[in-house]
Amino acid sequence: xxxxxxxxxxxxxxxxxxxxxxxxxxxxxxxxxxxxxxxxxxxxxxxxxxxxxxxxxxxxxxxxxxxxxxxxxxxxxxxxxxxxxxxxxxxxxxxxxxxxxxxxxxxxxxxxxxxxxxxxxxxxxxxxxxxxxxxxxxxxxxxxxxxxxxxxxxxxxxxxxxxxxxxxxxxxxxxxxxxxxxxxxxxxxxxxxxxxxx
Ligand SMILES: O=C(O)c1ccccc1NCC(=O)[C@H](O)[C@H](O)COP(=O)(O)O
Numbered sequence: 001x002x003x004x005x006x007x008x009x010x011x012x013x014x015x016x017x018x019x020x021x022x023x024x025x026x027x028x029x030x031x032x033x034x035x036x037x038x039x040x041x042x043x044x045x046x047x048x049x050x051x052x053x054x055x056x057x058x059x060x061x062x063x064x065x066x067x068x069x070x071x072x073x074x075x076x077x078x079x080x081x082x083x084x085x086x087x088x089x090x091x092x093x094x095x096x097x098x099x100x101x102x103x104x105x106x107x108x109x110x111x112x113x114x115x116x117x118x119x120x121x122x123x124x125x126x127x128x129x130x131x132x133x134x135x136x137x138x139x140x141x142x143x144x145x146x147x148x149x150x151x152x153x154x155x156x157x158x159x160x161x162x163x164x165x166x167x168x169x170x171x172x173x174x175x176x177x178x179x180x181x182x183x184x185x186x187x188x189x190x191x192x193x194x195x196x197x198x
Contacts, residue, residue, distance in 0.1 A: 009036045017186050026169075
């Protein structure tokens with residue numbers, strides 16, 4: 001199962017996520033307790049080997065702002081939350097940056113509906129750490145989509161059984177306080193998912 005660890009801001013946690021087998025790592029570059037600058041994201045992205053996808057997370061910024069931050073940080077994908085004009089990110093995709101769209105369960109959940117490379121179905125308030133009715137989306141997106149919102153080492157098995165996603169995305173569930181990642185929790189989350197894979 002594909003695993004993304006989101007909201008990293010310290011080299012120690014980037015190294016832990018990579019060593020523990022994360023497939024993707026997210027850097028939040030929008031209003032958030034996890035916000036980092038594109039320059040900081042570039043420093044952290046430089047620690048990530050090529051087989052791990054680096055993702056810049058944005059909410060509501062205009063395409064030009066997202067493009068500048070993506071290019072300055074060197075992330076290989078952008079994850080867009082909120083209202084971004086549909087179709088205006090073609091220029092970024094043309095530069096080889098992959099497009100991830102994050103929506104809630106009320107949205108159109110058909111994979112490809114947003115011209116995205118990857119769909120994330122998240123809680124209504126992204127990054128809040130609040131579990132939601134994961135089972136409500138079971139069977140709705142088809143293809144490669146990720147489940148997010150309130151996942152943690154202790155409930156990811158339940159969430160996967162409920163929603164049957166292709167991948168999972170976590171941030172708050174591997175923190176001890178908003179924005180404070182914990183290496184033991186990152187390892188525990190990845191172990192819980194890899195145990196499901198086995
Ligand atoms: O992390 C944030 O504060 C944030 C702010 C604005 C847009 C997105 C944000 N985070 C996205 C993510 O970290 C993940 O995609 C996901 O929402 C994590 O959810 P959770 O594990 O419940 O924190």
